[in-house]
Amino acid sequence: MSVMTMVQAINNALDIKLAEDNDVVVYGEDVGVVGGVFRVTEGLQKKYGVERVFDSPLAESAIVGTGVGMALSGLRPVVEMQFEGFSYPAFNQIISNVSRMHNRSRGRFRIPMVIRFPYGGGINAIEHHSESPEALYSHIPGLKVVVPSTPHDAKGLLISAIESDDPVIFMEPKRIYRAIKQEVATGKFSIPIGKANVLAEGTDVTVVAFGAMIRECQRAMVMAKEAGISVELIDLRTIYPIDKETIRNSLQKTGRLVVVAEAQRSFSVGSELIAIANEEAFLYLEAPPRRVMGFDTIIPLAQGEKYFMITPERIFYEIEKTARF
Amino acid sequence: MSVMTMVQAINNALDIKLAEDNDVVVYGEDVGVVGGVFRVTEGLQKKYGVERVFDSPLAESAIVGTGVGMALSGLRPVVEMQFEGFSYPAFNQIISNVSRMHNRSRGRFRIPMVIRFPYGGGINAIEHHSESPEALYSHIPGLKVVVPSTPHDAKGLLISAIESDDPVIFMEPKRIYRAIKQEVATGKFSIPIGKANVLAEGTDVTVVAFGAMIRECQRAMVMAKEAGISVELIDLRTIYPIDKETIRNSLQKTGRLVVVAEAQRSFSVGSELIAIANEEAFLYLEAPPRRVMGFDTIIPLAQGEKYFMITPERIFYEIEKTARF
Amino acid sequence: MIFEEFNPSEDKILRIIDNDGRVLRPDLFPEISGDTIVKAWKAMLFERVADEMAVSFQRQGRMFTYPPNKGQEAIHIAAGNVIRENDWLVPAFREVGLMLAKGVTMKEIFLYYNGNEQGSNFKNAPRVLPINVPIGTQLPHAVGIGYSIKYRKENDIVFTYIGDGGTSEGDFSEALNFAGVWQVPVVFTIQNNQYAISVPVSTQTKSINLAVKSIAFGIPGIKVDGNDFFAMYLIYQKASEHARTGKGPVLIEALTYRCGAHTTSDDPTRYRTKEEEAAWELSDPLLRLKKFMERKGIYRENEEKLREQYKKEVEKQFLDAENVAPYALEDVFNYMYVEMPDDLKKQKEEYQQFLAWKGNRK
């Protein structure tokens, strides 16, 4: 065991897979010499050489597109988009090829590829550096979408992602890149993709969240407890394929759902979770499911971010409303 | 009045706006000389000249990106993406600039621009020619997303879209481009963006749909009627901003919701409509809202499309289930 | 060096035989046996026949769509003669002759255009990628495969294709730029068939030609008469040697003409003249090669008989494609993920319940 930040845990996962599997290559903008703008890949080029960990030209579509070629010819590329807002130049490659080559070729080609990027707000960044595009990627059939909420989860999920024979979008909540430290096993372990994690059992309200919002939910739970509300907190871990069973089981118990996420609320993962609640547990619902999510606006620059970002207080406010409904 | 197909009605709308407003320009791949692969822009180059209606090089990102420049400097570009599946190369321009320039510049620049493209399945096309990406565009704040279901609506909505000072994604259900003929007023008229259209009033089940699915719903309603089920049919017309009021009013009456759309069901407009139903009319819901939508798979090529496409029978099947719940 | 002699900045073009099959540049004439030449011509004829039949099957309503290859056969068959079994082919969608040379069957191609993904599961061509529809997106794939090869120190190479219109897409430039930086063994060919659907090259770019775009990426580029089998054969030999010996990527612009429509739903009379078409017919690659063979006295074929034979073969493949097992519901779900997620299983089951209900109803 060793105390790690999420940055260190991800670095550690990459290190383990690079050491163990010669087919793993890591590349993207600035990931080589300096080890990434967040230093997630620090030290890896030195350890594994420029052929396995390297800087690419500044072109996201080609970074992802070349990854498709590498993956179908036997490598396991792990590519970095420098920020979520710069994954969009690669959107066409992701939706048209990454997610489809396996189906298009009727299983002849596999795309064991990970596209990882930091996402989310709360770091006072400039435009395009604070977004949460998980809904866009989750709507694309053929992808898996994974979001860790702790260093431990980041390591275990990333190892699973690299070992997945399907392409994985791996979204890293940059706000807690270094904010949370945790004991993490130093050896290899993995956490299955597609399974949610019940972080706290409770009986009154089910709160579903992921990524950096988990910490905010945990803070809100302290307030809820004081108010005598028992919250069941589910960390989705994987947005697609989403773990409906865990959600259903919880709702059958609580009958009340609050979804917490940073993204714009409409046409979002929050919408999907409410749909799931209806399809899976309609007769158990005792209050209208609520979305505690961003406005349907562009996330404001730093000075206005406070309005947009989800705070523990706001989560508690909605939990309470839902509990008292 | 004149009998028109949707292709003709769209052509007519463009014609009217080109004639009336010198700032309107129309361009894209093959839209000039041949008038588009579906002949939507046929005859317009001849009538308005190559400076106003023209063929561009084959590059969607630049087609949209140049449109941003034109729009903010006073023109009203109407650009065509040849098929929905080829709007993705422009995704970065759409999400990063089209939707944001107005907000980014604090209202200094407006982007009165229309991005139109044929979408949807049912025409036995090859890959990337049968998709329904409305959820992707609806999730992007700063855009309006419009989908007509008839020639009349196509004309009136497109005129509104061109006159909108905000950017509009205008999705044309190619499957009914020529399949429906209708009397359409030849003069100028417009249909407001943001208002749904109640096509049939009913008391048992609310069916919400748009685009080519409206016709399928109308066929399903015949079966429903035979089965003694009274259906209220709502044509969304605009996906964003979505008309919650009309949906709420209907659900307060029926308490039952069936959403019909061609896209993959998860993280979709269907999800959003169920979320809206819960947020706006929870206490009225008498049955779990249902999504009659595509699987979470890539839409199959022509031979497999029959499984994926929504048929009147399938709609009726779900209506009945919902009504009898 | 051939890339220096035919400098695209000066708009030079590599041509070895003229329209009458006369050898213009004996010094450049490639080493190639008479037998190989005849076989190549036959392969071109086969592609031509397959193409004509595909168009006619489509007209008969037995196939949904088809993009004709007519006029571009020299490029494909020359490449087919140079490409090796372990080399990769990353096609756009107008390289049928080359796909066949790599082991793809007409049955598979028909199956694809008849709306069945099995048509992309090339049973005997594991190193050929499926047809690529979103223009330009295939080129980065080729570069990535090139990277794999280089990474593993193998000596295979990659052939990849794009149209003249495709050179305007961002992915074209990004891919060639990566190829230059990574020095991967990729032979890029632009099939400049003069049109992107209805849009002529002159509307596509102001560059003096397309080969010259290679300068932007620091890689060798050359413009070649794509209707001249020998020029294409020579350049593929040179380019693949270049790539195979670790010298990096090459960009070839093959000048040709799309004699047919863009696809079977296109009508070229709306955007080009009969005169233009007639002028290009004079440099038809089959005709030129035949004239060459006649001059050299190595042409002893009966074209009509060959055509009949090929027609039968193509027809058989078409019938095989038509008689493939019906598309099953499973086929929609089976290939989405290596292992099917529970939710997809459930969606399939729910659909089966609907089918059962539907069956009972009748």
Add this chain to the structure above:
Amino acid sequence: MIFEEFNPSEDKILRIIDNDGRVLRPDLFPEISGDTIVKAWKAMLFERVADEMAVSFQRQGRMFTYPPNKGQEAIHIAAGNVIRENDWLVPAFREVGLMLAKGVTMKEIFLYYNGNEQGSNFKNAPRVLPINVPIGTQLPHAVGIGYSIKYRKENDIVFTYIGDGGTSEGDFSEALNFAGVWQVPVVFTIQNNQYAISVPVSTQTKSINLAVKSIAFGIPGIKVDGNDFFAMYLIYQKASEHARTGKGPVLIEALTYRCGAHTTSDDPTRYRTKEEEAAWELSDPLLRLKKFMERKGIYRENEEKLREQYKKEVEKQFLDAENVAPYALEDVFNYMYVEMPDDLKKQKEEYQQFLAWKGNRK
């Protein structure tokens, strides 16, 4: 023609003065008054001072981030001297001096980097676009504006900017290609400051230089010493005349060096050497211009005094930015659409209810 003399294919570079301010090419020396030169130098000094202060404000924790311009001032101020009031400027994000010349204020720039969108609402610069973060996406905007100008038969032109790294993005190639085909009045400048964050140009492309990429689009291109004020001034005169007289777009590669960090969160010592930095300091554009002025006897300034004066001015602007009205909840919603949709109104109201609840709770 200057574009022919300095052919980028031969890797020629336009340079007029050397590092010691000596005139190397008197024949090319632009017509420019001593006064203008002195004013230009002062503007460069102002940009330098503003830059240094921005970095220090950021270090003091009073600003979130900042991308230094230090070393690139000659490009900006030369352009600022040539660009006209009605010309458009479509910036990337490292053109502060030119933005100021067009009427943007340091207050606005500070406001932006302090996290307030009002910093992009340039009150006195209606034809300057906001800073553009997604690399490369600004270039098509410039081309579209060029189209508007051409369409209206006006004679304004567009200046637009991108970095060396940005040339790898698909949008760079697509935009230049469109500009060539449409023959729009756009002057493209690549500020080649040798790095894209940590990545050197040599990892970015194998082309012999960046100006040469113009060949791919059939437009004139030229490589210029970007630290030579006179070379930049001359080329901007030539290029804007070219564009303004309907001859179409031009691509300029301005060779320079990013003396500072990429942004205030970057640490260049991790990827480049002190020696390299020292070598580039010798061609510091301010120093070179000052040496030139000294040689010509037109330098009569007191640099320290000017610096103090500029510092005060910049400080005032910074305080103005700090003292701007607090960011209101409305600001999040007001600019999303020309007219606010009902649902956004409701979201705002719900949030206000939450705030009220929160207020009551305390």
